[in-house]
Amino acid sequence: MTGKANRGLHRFALxxxxxxxxxxxAGALVTSNDAGLSVPDWPLSYGQLMPPMIGxxxxxxxxxxxxxFVGLLTIVLAVWLWRAEGRGWVKKLGLAALGAxxxxxxxxxxxxxxxxxxxxxxxxxxxxxxxxxATVILALVTSPGWRRGVPGALLTDAGAPSLRTLCLVANxxxxxxxLMGAGLRHKGFGIIPHLVGAAVVAxxxxxxxxxxxxxxxxxxxxxxxxxxxxxxxxxxxVLGSASYWIRQLTADYPQPILPMVALTVAHVALGALILAxxxxxxxxxxxxxxxxxxxxxxxxxxxxx
Amino acid sequence: xxxxxTYRKVLVLSTIALFVFALGCGGGREETxxxxxxxxxxxxxSFTVDPATAATVTGMIAFEGTPPKAPPLNMxxxxxxxxxxxxxxxxxxxxxxxxxxxxxxxxxxxxLEGKTFAPSSEPVHLDQKGCLYQPHVLGIQTNQPLSxxxxxxxxxxxxxxxxxxxxxxxxxxxxxxxxxxxxPRQELKIAVKCNVHPWMRSYINVVDHPFFAxxxxxxxxxxxxxxxxxxxxxxxxxxxxxxxxSVTVGDAESKAVDxxxxx
Numbered sequence: 182m183t184g185k186a187n188r189g190l191h192r193f194a195l196x197x198x199x200x201x202x203x204x205x206x207a208g209a210l211v212t213s214n215d216a217g218l219s220v221p222d223w224p225l226s227y228g229q230l231m232p233p234m235i236g237x238x239x240x241x242x243x244x245x246x247x248x249x250f251v252g253l254l255t256i257v258l259a260v261w262l263w264r265a266e267g268r269g270w271v272k273k274l275g276l277a278a279l280g281a282x283x284x285x286x287x288x289x290x291x292x293x294x295x296x297x298x299x300x301x302x303x304x305x306x307x308x309x310x311x312x313x314x315a316t317v318i319l320a321l322v323t324s325p326g327w328r329r330g331v332p333g334a335l336l337t338d339a340g341a342p343s344l345r346t347l348c349l350v351a352n353x354x355x356x357x358x359x360l361m362g363a364g365l366r367h368k369g370f371g372i373i374p375h376l377v378g379a380a381v382v383a384x385x386x387x388x389x390x391x392x393x394x395x396x397x398x399x400x401x402x403x404x405x406x407x408x409x410x411x412x413x414x415x416x417x418x419v420l421g422s423a424s425y426w427i428r429q430l431t432a433d434y435p436q437p438i439l440p441m442v443a444l445t446v447a448h449v450a451l452g453a454l455i456l457a458x459x460x461x462x463x464x465x466x467x468x469x470x471x472x473x474x475x476x477x478x479x480x481x482x483x484x485x486x
Numbered sequence: 487x488x489x490x491x492t493y494r495k496v497l498v499l500s501t502i503a504l505f506v507f508a509l510g511c512g513g514g515r516e517e518t519x520x521x522x523x524x525x526x527x528x529x530x531x532s533f534t535v536d537p538a539t540a541a542t543v544t545g546m547i548a549f550e551g552t553p554p555k556a557p558p559l560n561m562x563x564x565x566x567x568x569x570x571x572x573x574x575x576x577x578x579x580x581x582x583x584x585x586x587x588x589x590x591x592x593x594x595x596x597x598l599e600g601k602t603f604a605p606s607s608e609p610v611h612l613d614q615k616g617c618l619y620q621p622h623v624l625g626i627q628t629n630q631p632l633s634x635x636x637x638x639x640x641x642x643x644x645x646x647x648x649x650x651x652x653x654x655x656x657x658x659x660x661x662x663x664x665x666x667x668x669x670p671r672q673e674l675k676i677a678v679k680c681n682v683h684p685w686m687r688s689y690i691n692v693v694d695h696p697f698f699a700x701x702x703x704x705x706x707x708x709x710x711x712x713x714x715x716x717x718x719x720x721x722x723x724x725x726x727x728x729x730x731x732s733v734t735v736g737d738a739e740s741k742a743v744d745x746x747x748x749x
Contacts (some may be wrong), residue, residue, distance in 0.1 A: 214684065215679075215681060215684045216681055216682075216684070217681065218643065218645055218655045218681045219643060219681035219682045220643075220657075221643050221645075221655045221656060221657045222657070227641065227657055227659075233640075233641070235563065235564050235640065235641075235682065236563040236564045236682040236683050236684070237563075237681045237682045237683070237684060238682055239563070241681075296653050296654075296655055433554075433556075433579070433725060434556070434557070435556065435559060435577040435579065435685045435687060436559065436560060436684045436685035437684060438557075438560075
């Protein structure tokens with residue numbers, strides 16, 4: 182045993198991650214419905230806490246309401262971690278998540294005040310994914326399974342590059358691809374960087390599962406995560422193609438249509454799920470496969486308060 | 487592995503960089519307003535057209551082919567909007583009546599170089615009625631006042647999307663005072679939209695002289711009061727593109743210039 186899990190804390194962290202995922206969907210709905218500036222003021226909405234929820238206001242103010250709720254959850258989570266968690270790096274990650282959600286709120290306000298400047302909008306989209314990553318990690322490392330630790334000796338990885346490195350690179354590529362996607366949505370980049378990113382992510386993810394199948398097929402947990410990641414990425418390629426083509430087909434339409442909105446939002450949501458799965462797989466690999474870092478060794482000697 | 491102090495430094499520096507990045511990029515669009523030099527420049531003497539010699543250019547704009555069939559506007563996001571219309575409302579993007587094209591902005595593109603025309607003090611009106619902009623296309627002189635009104639019983643936001651003029655986004659509740667604005671720079675096809683009701687769209691064309699018109703429902707246009715000379719006349723449509731023609735008008739002469747767009 183490496184420490185006692187606080188089930189309440191874990192469930193709360195899990196709930197915060199789920200609410201953050203919902204928040205990312207709400208943000209995608211704002212962009213896809215072209216509702217980003219339907220509320221021209223910030224932090225209030227039309228000078229009120231609760232404006233009439235009509236038209237684009239429903240999406241923009243709804244996004245703000247969910248964001249406020251996630252902000253509150255993050256405050257509670259950070260305080261709870263600070264008081265109940267024994268591992269220093271987990272406490273700090275909780276604080277970093279709190280800082281990120283505050284910064285994210287400010288970035289969201291800047292997008293409204295400065296009329297959706299591309300750099301700020303892309304920054305807002307990317308920080309959302311970083312914050313979501315933090316909540317996923319917190320949910321993972323507070324789980325009973327994580328706290329129980331890994332039975333038996335660590336597995337030896339003789340491959341080059343190592344599976345650990347490969348997973349880290351795949352994680353970075355997934356995040357970079359989310360950045361390219363945000364750049365495309367907010368008209369900062371064209372489609373080419375996003376297509377290149379899709380190819381790179383697909384190759385890396387296939388490489389990861391090939392390594393897992395060839396070298397660690399007996400590790401059901403790793404295999405399951407790697408398979409899930411592959412299925413999600415393949416589905417994402419289909420969704421990405423569909424959402425791009427429907428956008429091209431409806432470019433002259435006077436308003437966003439439901440199939441375009443649904444496909445684009447699903448594409449964004451699946452992107453976030455891929456990032457989360459990639460993180461969970463990477464953490465699994467780093468704890469199960471050889472050469473554990475000092476940080477991960479630390480958790481074996483720290484007990485939750 | 488990185489040392490803890492290095493982690494801290496990276497975290498702090500990243501946070502600072504993020505805010506500087508955001509603030510630095512955020513104001514970019516605000517810089518499109520007239521520069522101090524432009525504001526301070528002495529106004530050139532306004533050119534006056536002699537009414538006795540003023541010429542006229544008239545014309546008709548035809549549409550060849552089958553007009554694109556756009557789906558009706560979906561106003562379900564604002565049920566009160568939908569109630570204001572007894573029948574489905576179609577977008578004003580390509581309006582063809584008996585083979586003639588409405589909502590085309592026609593203007594003198596060249597031939598007036600060296601002449602300055604004082605902007606009219608009469609405001610150009612853009613109204614929001616039934617969750618639609620009226621008119622769909624309008625022309626306005628640089629620095630001429632634009633007055634945007636809201637005849638609906640619910641809130642709109644007025645959001646022009648210029649590239650060389652300054653962008654703004656103002657809410658306008660029912661019965662609120664008109665939103666007043668003037669564009670200091672010539673710019674065609676400035677889209678105006680309401681983000682509350684995303685189907686609402688109009689186009690403002692800003693030119694630095696008063697010689698322009700928008701085709702009526704029958705595709706006709708008239709540009710009056712031109713000084714005699716040779717001009718390039720341009721017809722600008724929001725989605726069908728631009729067409730040009732040259733015309734020479736003498737003293738008090740009236741000439742016709744017709745255009746044709748293809749669907």
